[in-house]
Amino acid sequence: MPSQSDGEQWGVWEAEDGRRVVYSNAVLEEIRSAAVEGLLAAPHGGVEVGGVLFGDYEGGVVRVTAQRPLACEHALGPGFRLSGKDQSALAELLEQAAQQGLRPVGWYHSHTRSGLELSEEDRLIHHRYFSQDWQVALVVRPYRIDDTRACFFWAPGEGPTLPAAGQGEFRLIPRPARSRTLPQPGERQARPAPAPAATGPGPSGSPSQAPAARKPRSRIWPWLAPAVLLLDGGGLAVWSYFHGAAESLELRAAEAGGRVVIYWQPRVATLRQPRRGVLTITDGSNSARLELTPEQLAQGSITYRRASDSLQVRLRVERWVAAPLEEQVLFLGGPAPTRDQAAEAGYLPEVLREREELAAEVRRLRRELENQRARAARLEEVNRLLRQRLAVAAAPKR
Secondary structure, eight states, X not given: OOEEEEOSSEEEEEOTTSOEEEEEHHHHHHHHHHHXXXXXXXXXXXXOOEEEEEEEEETTEEEEEEEEEOOOOOTTOSSOOOOHHHHHHHHHHHHHHHHTTOOEEEEEEEOSSSOXXXXXXXXXXXXXXXXXTTOEEEEEEEEETTEEEEEEEOOSSSSSOOOXXXXXXXXXXXXXXXXXXXXXXXXXXXXXXXXXXXXXXXXTSSBOOOOOOOOOOOOOGGGHHHHHHHGGGTHHHHHHHHHTTXXXXXXXXXXXXXXXXXXXXXXXXXXXXXXXXXXXXXXXXXXXXXXXXXXXXXXXXXXXXXXSSEEXXXXXXXXXXXXXXXXXXXXXXXXXXXXXHHHHHOOOHHHXXXXXXXXXXXXXXXXXXXXXXXXXXXHHHHHHHHHHHHHHHHSOOO
């Protein structure tokens, strides 16, 4: 069976045929954190993230020593699906890395709505940009803050064709990470720490390495429990502030007076210092893009005269100190009304009043759900910290 070992700096993933991936735990911690942040960036599954793995390959061993994220514009949805612009950015990233003498050993991306598997589109991306038969793909699946699973995919024979299912799933444990993200072009790059040798495994089968000096055992545990309890008063609120957990724009659309009124929740849209909003409306074969200022976001609605029987509306709110919020809604109606029909219909205030009352009830239920989720998250965090403390206490002293 594939195995995954866990060390201070390096981990090893081994396939059934004996090939291995030696990776920096700090690099995978960066990837895990980005995947969890993407999961919490939007309701109903968040957004998926991805990037390129760098290192070297020798003697049947892939070494992952650094990574660089790829900024996906998510034009095709919240998944890590690359548009034409995204693919151009990936090609440019690989070209810049080659100029810096960096060697791509594969790529990674997160799944937030499916399991640890590769879609047909994922395999096409791998075949196009990572065509060496030794280059790997890493899929990361965050389920919650402290539960993230991962799996490497490696072509079983010659050629870059990858299996749909991985060979060995392992868990990514949250840990303090020393940043090893590759600098962007023009930035100075620190020399990476040497990876363990491909030959000469230690007794456990992992690459041998010199023993690191042990740090003195922390003496902060007597006040660990009170500190954990303080999380209930604000620690998790800080996490929610920066990661935008359980926030919804409540985007919706309704027709009134021959026009489509597009609504959103102004309190959420103007939270955490919004930089701007981008409203994209696809009206049949036509498309319109409107940039909204923070003042316009605070109004909470905008009207639009449709020209077809269906509208796809997407609102993206970019913020200075938090992840962006993005939601979309599909409006389906009858044939587009003429101007005379729109004038006869009026504004229909009674319909809008009923919709607002329904929206208020939905907001109340959302708040109750958010409170329950926050309480469950706090309990999970307390449980995780206590498990870590018990594990430290049970470890043999040296």
